[in-house]
Structures are given as structure tokens and as C-alpha cells.
Amino acid sequence: MSLYQVQKFLYELNRSPELQERYRADRAAPLAGFDLTEEEVLALVTPDIGKLFHLGVNGQILMHFAAFHQIEWTDYLQLMRDGIAEHGPVREGVYAIAGYEGVDDHSAGLGQRSETGIGRSDGGA
Amino acid sequence: MPLVHVSVCSHAPGITGRAHLADPAARDSLYDAFAGLRDRLEADRPDAVIVIAAEHFANFFMNNMPSFAIGMADRYEGPIEDPDWLGIARTDVPGDRDLSERLITEVMQTVDVSYAEEWKFDHGIMVPLHFLTPRFDVPVVPVNVNCQGPPLTPLHRALELGRALRRAADAVPERIALVATGGISHWPATPDSGRINEDWDRDFLDRWCRNDVPALLDYTDLDVYADAGQGGFEIRTFIAAAGAAEGSRGVVDLYLPIPIFAVGCTIARMELAAT
Numbered sequence: 001m002s003l004y005q006v007q008k009f010l011y012e013l014n015r016s017p018e019l020q021e022r023y024r025a026d027r028a029a030p031l032a033g034f035d036l037t038e039e040e041v042l043a044l045v046t047p048d049i050g051k052l053f054h055l056g057v058n059g060q061i062l063m064h065f066a067a068f069h070q071i072e073w074t075d076y077l078q079l080m081r082d083g084i085a086e087h088g089p090v091r092e093g094v095y096a097i098a099g100y101e102g103v104d105d106h107s108a109g110l111g112q113r114s115e116t117g118i119g120r121s122d123g124g125a
Numbered sequence: 126m127p128l129v130h131v132s133v134c135s136h137a138p139g140i141t142g143r144a145h146l147a148d149p150a151a152r153d154s155l156y157d158a159f160a161g162l163r164d165r166l167e168a169d170r171p172d173a174v175i176v177i178a179a180e181h182f183a184n185f186f187m188n189n190m191p192s193f194a195i196g197m198a199d200r201y202e203g204p205i206e207d208p209d210w211l212g213i214a215r216t217d218v219p220g221d222r223d224l225s226e227r228l229i230t231e232v233m234q235t236v237d238v239s240y241a242e243e244w245k246f247d248h249g250i251m252v253p254l255h256f257l258t259p260r261f262d263v264p265v266v267p268v269n270v271n272c273q274g275p276p277l278t279p280l281h282r283a284l285e286l287g288r289a290l291r292r293a294a295d296a297v298p299e300r301i302a303l304v305a306t307g308g309i310s311h312w313p314a315t316p317d318s319g320r321i322n323e324d325w326d327r328d329f330l331d332r333w334c335r336n337d338v339p340a341l342l343d344y345t346d347l348d349v350y351a352d353a354g355q356g357g358f359e360i361r362t363f364i365a366a367a368g369a370a371e372g373s374r375g376v377v378d379l380y381l382p383i384p385i386f387a388v389g390c391t392i393a394r395m396e397l398a399a400t
Contacts, residue, residue: 011182059315
């Protein structure tokens with residue numbers, strides 16, 4: 001089990017129409033060739049975008065997986081926020097370099113408001 | 126012969142894929158600036174375009190991550206992403222295998238690079254080409270710099286790559302243009318998507334326009350990540366362009382933060398000093 005294995009599966013899924021078809025037919029079957037924990041398998045077959053983000057999957061890989069599952073862009077962003085709220089900070093990978101504190105704390109650190117207003121605690125009002 | 130064109134531009138997928146969600150005036154300003162750069166590129170009459178991009182786990186992964194990769198094929202295709210998602214139809218893009226090999230051979234004298242005889246372009250290359258060579262009729266030499274999977278290509282090596290590409294272009298008879306893409310501050314595909322550090326971007330562009338090498342190299346990855354997000358790692362491509370245009374100064378045609386595109390949209394070019 002490892003973040004590397006999770007990301008490797010998603011990397012291969014993103015670039016292979018054939019693997020995409022196999023995954024559509026039976027989501028768990030193509031995962032057999034990867035060294036994954038039950039937690040990781042569950043996140044990949046549900047799919048649980050928030051959990052995958054918490055596990056450390058890079059957004060450049062994760063966004064295509066979300067799109068493949070017909071998840072709209074703003075919903076994808078919200079699912080990642082929900083994942084941090086539910087499971088805690090990003091566990092490892094690039095986003096854990098400086099500790100991912102969550103959007104609000106990060107905002108305070110940068111001294112800037114989010115331009116989009118999405119995900120603000122006041123609902124973007 | 127000496128490079129005929131050196132420019133930089135944003136490559137965010139939202140620029141084409143989320144165009145309908147942007148403020149129309151902002152989007153049109155960006156598209157107009159891209160059109161202006163396209164006109165300049167066409168006027169510079171390149172025989173081929175080197176595109177230095179930062180890939181996003183499309184062709185290169187941590188199973189074998191090159192610091193630098195250069196394409197060496199007569200054709201490529203793109204986008205590798207869903208065309209509906211990106212807003213760019215799938216198309217063949219011409220390459221020039223022979224030219225690539227000559228350039229790579231010269232670059233290798235000072236910079237160790239990987240080469241790739243197949244490459245499916247992601248948005249880092251397709252978005253710029255969509256605007257700058259919309260007929261996809263100019264051979265492309267794709268160049269990747271690892272800005273995605275730590276440990277990343279060091280900044281000073283990206284500068285050396287730029288110097289090596291310039292030397293390689295000098296050594297061939299073809300008219301070569303060089304376009305570097307990516308950046309600047311952004312937090313791509315994460316909950317912070319849309320956050321832009323305008324002050325940081327403007328400071329970086331100031332260093333780039335002055336082609337101030339010590340200043341361009343004066344960043345740590347930890348500080349870049351904190352101030353400019355993972356997207357800030359892509360300054361490596363702009364630094365390579367500065368290296369390729371060493372001695373020249375730059376001008377920014379457009380810098381416009383467009384949050385739904387996730388970046389401060391940038392169109393800039395080097396005013397190449399006569400050699």
C-alpha cells in the first residue's frame with residue numbers, strides 16, 4: 001500500500017481508454033494489479049474524492065478522475081474541502097510539504113481572501 | 126541560427142475548458158493578448174517551435190521521472206485529456222524528428238536530458254498551441270521540466286537548459302522559436318484553486334523582464350509552495366526561457382488575474398538583443 005500505488009493506478013487510468021472501459025465494467029477488478037489497502041480500494045471504487053485528496057493524491061491526477069466520474073468542477077473543489085473537514089489534513093505528498101491547514105488558515109497565512117468565494121464559511125456571500 | 130522568438134504564456138486548462146464561466150471582458154482581454162502573440166510569432170516565421178512546458182502526470186510519472194525530457198518524433202497528438210473537458214479537439218501535431226535529434230545532441234553536451242519518441246500533449250502544450258499555432262502547422266519540439274514530482278529540477282538547472290537550447294538553436298540552420306508555458310502562482314486542482322498571489326507574480330515578472338539571473342534563481346521550493354502554490358513550481362519553464370534569451374529584456378503584454386482560470390494570466394516576451 002502506498003500513495004505511489006494509488007497515484008500510479010489513477011495515472012494509468014487517466015491515459016488509457018481501455019483501462020477506463022475495464023474500470024467502468026468492474027471498478028475493483030483493475031485494482032488487483034496494484035498493492036493497495038482496503039481503505040485505498042474503497043476510495044478508488046466509490047469513488048471518494050475527498051478521501052483520495054486527504055490520502056495525498058495530486059490534484060493534477062485527481063481532477064481527471066473526478067471528471068471521468070462526471071463530477072462538475074465546483075463540486076470537485078467542494079468534495080476536496082469536505083474530505084479535509086472529515087478526515088483531517090492531507091496525509092502525505094506535495095500538499096503535506098508545509099502541512100495543509102485547510103483553506104481558511106491558508107487564507108489567513110497569505111493575507112488574502114479567496115477570489116472565488118467558493119468554500120468560504122459564509123457561503124461566498 | 127539565433128532564436129527568432131522567445132515568449133512565455135499561461136497554460137491553465139480553464140482558459141479553454143472553463144471559458145464559459147469567465148467574465149467575458151477578462152476572457153476577451155486574454156484571448157486578444159494571445160492573438161497578438163500569435164501575430165508576432167507568425168511574423169517571426171519560425172521553422173519550428175520549442176515549447177517548454179511543465180507536464181501534469183500525462184506522460185511522465187514517478188516510476189521514471191525525467192528532470193528534462195525532449196520530444197524526438199515526426200508527429201505527436203493531443204490533447205491527452207478529454208477534449209470536451211479541455212475544450213480543444215484532438216488533433217495531430219507535427220514534429221521534426223531530425224531537428225529534435227540535432228537539438229538534443231547539442232543540448233546533451235552540457236545538460237543531461239531524456240528524450241521521448243512518443244508524447245501525447247497535455248494542456249501545458251495544447252492550450253498555448255491552440256492560440257499560437259491554431260492550424261497546428263508548425264513543427265513542435267516539446268520540452269518538459271519536472272515541476273510536479275519532488276525532488277524537482279533545480280532552478281539553476283532549468284536556467285542551464287535554456288542556455289543549452291539557445292546554443293543548440295544557434296547551431297542549426299532552422300529558424301527556431303521558443304515558447305515557455307505555465308505558472309505563475311496557482312494552486313491547481315485543489316480547494317485553493319482560484320487563489321492568486323498577484324504581488325508574488327508581479328515580482329517574479331519584474332525579475333524575468335530584467336532577466337536578472339541571481340534574482341530569478343533566488344527561490345526555495347518551500348517558500349514557492351507557501352507563497353505561490355504547487356503551480357509556482359512552474360516558474361522553471363519561464364526561467365529556462367530567460368536563460369535562452371540571456372542578455373535580452375522582457376516585456377509583459379498582459380498580466381490579468383482571472384480566478385476561474387486559476388492563474389494570473391500572462392503573456393510576455395523577450396525583446397531579443399541583436400546578436
